Amino acid sequence: MIVKVNNKEEYFKYLNSIPVAIVIASAKTGLILHANPKAEALWMRSADDLVGKPQTTLHSDYWNAKGRETFSTDIAALESGQSITHVKNAALRSDGKEVPIEITAIMVEIDGERALVGTFISIEAREKAYVELHERERELNSIFENSQIGIMYLKGGRYLYKANQRLADILGYDSPEEMEGISMEQLHLSHERFVWFGEHHYKPLSNNESSHINYELRKKNGERVWISLSGKAVDSSKPADLDKGVIWIIDDISDYKALEEKLVSQNKRLENLLENINGISWEFDLRENRFVYVSQNAKHILGYEREEWTDLDSWKMMLHPEDREETAAYCMNETQKGKDHLMEYRMVKKDGSVIWVLDIVSLGRDKEGNPISLFGFIIDITQQKNDRLKIESDHEHLKSTLKELEVKSALLDFQAHHDALTGLPNRTLYYDRIEQAIQKAKRNNSKFVLFFIDLDHFKEVNDSLGHDIGDQILLESSKRLSSELRAEDTLARLGGDEFTVLLENIEKISDATHIAQKIIETFRKPFIIEGRTIYLSCSIGISIYPDDGTLSSDLLKYADNAMYKAKDEGRDNFQFYTKEMTELAFERVVLESNIRQALINDEFTLYYQPQFNGSTKEIIGMEALIRWEHPSLGLIPPSKFIPLAEESSLIIEIDNWVMKTAMKQIKEWYDKGLSPGVLSLNLAIKQLESAVFLDTLKKRMDESSFLPEWLKLEVLERDVMRNPQDNVEKLNLIHKLGVELALDDFGTGQSSLTYLKRFPLDELKIDRSFIKDINQDAEDDAIVMAIIALAKSMKLNIIAEGVETEEQLSFLLDNGCQNIQGYYFSKPLNAIAMEKLLKE
Numbered sequence: 149m150i151v152k153v154n155n156k157e158e159y160f161k162y163l164n165s166i167p168v169a170i171v172i173a174s175a176k177t178g179l180i181l182h183a184n185p186k187a188e189a190l191w192m193r194s195a196d197d198l199v200g201k202p203q204t205t206l207h208s209d210y211w212n213a214k215g216r217e218t219f220s221t222d223i224a225a226l227e228s229g230q231s232i233t234h235v236k237n238a239a240l241r242s243d244g245k246e247v248p249i250e251i252t253a254i255m256v257e258i259d260g261e262r263a264l265v266g267t268f269i270s271i272e273a274r275e276k277a278y279v280e281l282h283e284r285e286r287e288l289n290s291i292f293e294n295s296q297i298g299i300m301y302l303k304g305g306r307y308l309y310k311a312n313q314r315l316a317d318i319l320g321y322d323s324p325e326e327m328e329g330i331s332m333e334q335l336h337l338s339h340e341r342f343v344w345f346g347e348h349h350y351k352p353l354s355n356n357e358s359s360h361i362n363y364e365l366r367k368k369n370g371e372r373v374w375i376s377l378s379g380k381a382v383d384s385s386k387p388a389d390l391d392k393g394v395i396w397i398i399d400d401i402s403d404y405k406a407l408e409e410k411l412v413s414q415n416k417r418l419e420n421l422l423e424n425i426n427g428i429s430w431e432f433d434l435r436e437n438r439f440v441y442v443s444q445n446a447k448h449i450l451g452y453e454r455e456e457w458t459d460l461d462s463w464k465m466m467l468h469p470e471d472r473e474e475t476a477a478y479c480m481n482e483t484q485k486g487k488d489h490l491m492e493y494r495m496v497k498k499d500g501s502v503i504w505v506l507d508i509v510s511l512g513r514d515k516e517g518n519p520i521s522l523f524g525f526i527i528d529i530t531q532q533k534n535d536r537l538k539i540e541s542d543h544e545h546l547k548s549t550l551k552e553l554e555v556k557s558a559l560l561d562f563q564a565h566h567d568a569l570t571g572l573p574n575r576t577l578y579y580d581r582i583e584q585a586i587q588k589a590k591r592n593n594s595k596f597v598l599f600f601i602d603l604d605h606f607k608e609v610n611d612s613l614g615h616d617i618g619d620q621i622l623l624e625s626s627k628r629l630s631s632e633l634r635a636e637d638t639l640a641r642l643g644g645d646e647f648t649v650l651l652e653n654i655e656k657i658s659d660a661t662h663i664a665q666k667i668i669e670t671f672r673k674p675f676i677i678e679g680r681t682i683y684l685s686c687s688i689g690i691s692i693y694p695d696d697g698t699l700s701s702d703l704l705k706y707a708d709n710a711m712y713k714a715k716d717e718g719r720d721n722f723q724f725y726t727k728e729m730t731e732l733a734f735e736r737v738v739l740e741s742n743i744r745q746a747l748i749n750d751e752f753t754l755y756y757q758p759q760f761n762g763s764t765k766e767i768i769g770m771e772a773l774i775r776w777e778h779p780s781l782g783l784i785p786p787s788k789f790i791p792l793a794e795e796s797s798l799i800i801e802i803d804n805w806v807m808k809t810a811m812k813q814i815k816e817w818y819d820k821g822l823s824p825g826v827l828s829l830n831l832a833i834k835q836l837e838s839a840v841f842l843d844t845l846k847k848r849m850d851e852s853s854f855l856p857e858w859l860k861l862e863v864l865e866r867d868v869m870r871n872p873q874d875n876v877e878k879l880n881l882i883h884k885l886g887v888e889l890a891l892d893d894f895g896t897g898q899s900s901l902t903y904l905k906r907f908p909l910d911e912l913k914i915d916r917s918f919i920k921d922i923n924q925d926a927e928d929d930a931i932v933m934a935i936i937a938l939a940k941s942m943k944l945n946i947i948a949e950g951v952e953t954e955e956q957l958s959f960l961l962d963n964g965c966q967n968i969q970g971y972y973f974s975k976p977l978n979a980i981a982m983e984k985l986l987k988e
């Protein structure tokens with residue numbers, strides 16, 4: 149039945165008070181006749197705006213098209229007085245947004261005209277809630293399906309109502325669906341366990357509490373699987389109706405269980421190990437300040453019961469008092485720094501004995517990394533410690549020995565390369581420096597200069613004033629030389645009075661000349677040693693690299709040759725090396741080797757110069773004088789080779805030969821009944837200084853049965869006066885044999901009258917140089933007369949040598965010198981000539 153409304157205004161007014169959106173449209177035209185305030189709000193349009201507009205303006209084209217699909221049926225129903233309810237549609241608002249609505253419509257007749265009265269209820273919130281609900285359900289399903297935790301939903305007792313994929317995987321089923329409907333008993337290992345589980349874990353869920361258990365279930369294939377189970381009743385009332393459902397959350401903990409078992413067995417093994425190995429393992433809880441574990445062998449190793457390990461102090465009391473505070477402080481300090489650490493300290497055992505231990509400490513930490521406990525392992529290292537202490541002490545000893553050796557070796561090295569007296573580089577080091585200088589000069593294409601310096605007459609000074617003074621002169625010499633040289637120059641002492649200098653970085657040769665000159669000058673200053681004033685000079689030979697040579701040995705040899713040249717030139721000067729010097733030096737070397745050869749080849753012969761009584765003209769003796777009958781050079785006089793022989797020990801060999809030969813000859817002449825008189829032999833100073841000379845002399849005399857009174861030894865005045873103290877003693881020993889002694893070349897050697905008096909002399913031999921100018925040089929005349937007077941006053945015989953003229957003879961005889969040697973009477977004769985003379 150269609151409702152009829154007679155008062156349109158009243159009706160519209162009434163509709164305006166209804167709190168639901170109502171729109172009235174003409175059934176005939178479809179134009180809107182009225183819209184109440186709720187309709188205005190729904191469409192966000194004023195009633196004025198809506199009225200007169202077609203009702204299709206209320207919806208979008210989509211919904212109008214949808215409406216048209218059911219239009220004829222809907223209209224027919226409405227025409228027949230039925231209502232249309234719960235029709236879903238959407239209100240198209242003025243802002244273009246569509247709001248879901250539910251429409252209820254009836255047909256009314258207003259003032260005779262039929263109209264459709266539509267009630268519009270917004271279902272936006274409901275729709276939204278529905279969508280959200282649907283979405284949540286979908287999400288839950290997705291979580292359920294995809295969860296990595298197995299979920300089982302039991303319902304209607306202990307039957308599986310729903311399961312997820314993960315559960316099927318854990319229990320070995322193909323799909324969750326395969327599990328649906330199975331009894332839980334099927335999953336338990338046995339019926340008994342199923343019952344037990346029901347009692348202890350299923351039924352208690354009715355208290356509405358959760359249940360958690362790690363439990364073993366059986367898989368579909370019969371294998372066992374460890375799972376963790378958490379259950380909760382679905383019904384939240386108390387007691388809960390379990391038939392409504394129970395949810396079990398299940399996780400596969402097989403791996404964890406396997407690990408747990410492994411850990412348990414490992415722990416067991418570790419515990420066994422800790423208890424059985426030879427050390428004490430311990431654990432200390434830092435928060436509670438107490439030992440929570442100490443292995444049993446603490447008792448065996450230290451004697452303390454497990455119970456005695458209580459807090460930190462209990463441990464400290466077990467430490468040696470000297471180590472106690474320091475060790476504990478170190479341990480705490482390292483712990484605070486969060487560092488594992490090692491400690492070595494001494495522990496006092498229960499029986500009072502002390503052992504050294506190594507304590508290996510590591511830190512246990514909480515989740516934040518803060519140290520909460522200490523784990524330690526104490527090992528007895530007494531033996532090792534003692535061994536180490538011994539090794540350390542041995543090592544220290546070794547180190548000091550090595551140090552000593554190093555010092556000694558450095559000292560030896562220094563000694564090997566330096567001269568002991570002056571501390572200057574020696575020959576070895578000097579050669580080394582020259583080699584370096586050569587390399588440098590080669591690289592830089594530069595020159596350097598060598599000096600060979602020899603002190604003039606040093607030997608005489610050394611012999612006469614003694615070695616101590618000689619040493620001081622050498623020291624002073626090295627100082628003077630150093631002061632004239634630059635720091636980069638090398639001054640060396642090769643031995644004796646020989647010094648060498650290496651001058652590098654010489655810009656011009658005149659610089660070397662300048663330095664040589666300065667050295668010469670510095671030596672001219674007197675040496676004041678022990679209150680004595682000694683005058684010396686030096687001779688310098690100079691060679692230049694590479695002008696004179698490129699080998700160190702050559703350069704030194706050439707400087708040496710040049711030094712000889714400086715000596716030959718009167719000493720106290722310097723000479724640069726020239727090639728000719730090498731030739732001279734070569735000659736000297738050749739001569740020396742030839743002398744040796746001559747001794748072997750018996751090339752020497754003796755001449756005898758007779759000595760006469762100038763008044764009676766009788767032979768009173770003869771001087772043996774050596775000659776060298778060189779196979780190719782003929783007769784060589786002694787002046788050519790004796791000085792060289794005197795520089796070496798060759799003179800001893802020569803004079804021994806002379807002594808032997810002359811004694812044999814004189815003895816032969818005596819044996820022949822001839823009167824050769826006294827044999828004069830020249831005694832070289834080297835011979836006199838020789839320790840074996842006295843024995844050699846006696847031996848020679850014994851060999852040839854030569855009587856001491858037949859022999860006179862001539863020593864040079866200048867030689868004996870160099871070291872008179874020593875020589876006095878030696879001459880005394882010779883004299884005691886009954887051998888006469890003559891002072892040769894007297895007048896030239898600056899004799900000290902004191903020593904002259906002390907020497908056991910028999911004769912003075914006036915030097916030929918004074919005889920030569922007798923009657924021509926008044927001074928010489930005076931000297932000769934003074935010598936004769938001196939000899940007489942000292943009750944010594946006197947003999948003059950080099951007497952060549954009648955005048956010289958007369959002068960000597962007139963002045964009391966009877967004994968004469970000289971060409972006036974006879975030149976030196978060979979043995980045959982002498983024998984002939986003796987026979988005459």
Ligand SMILES: Nc1nc2c(ncn2[C@@H]2O[C@H](COP(=O)(O)O[C@H]3[C@@H](O)[C@H](n4cnc5c(=O)[nH]c(N)nc54)O[C@@H]3COP(=O)(O)O)[C@@H](O)[C@H]2O)c(=O)[nH]1
Binds near residue numbers: 774830952
């Ligand atoms: N250690 C040794 N020295 C020796 C030996 N033989 C000789 N000499 C020493 O050699 C120097 C030179 O000797 P020599 O050439 O034999 O000359 C001697 C005489 O020949 C020479 N003499 C003698 N009388 C005269 C003379 O009237 N005029 C003159 N011009 N010369 C003369 O004097 C030399 C002897 O001198 P001296 O020995 O000082 O008496 C010489 O120093 C020898 O000593 C030897 O075997 N061993």
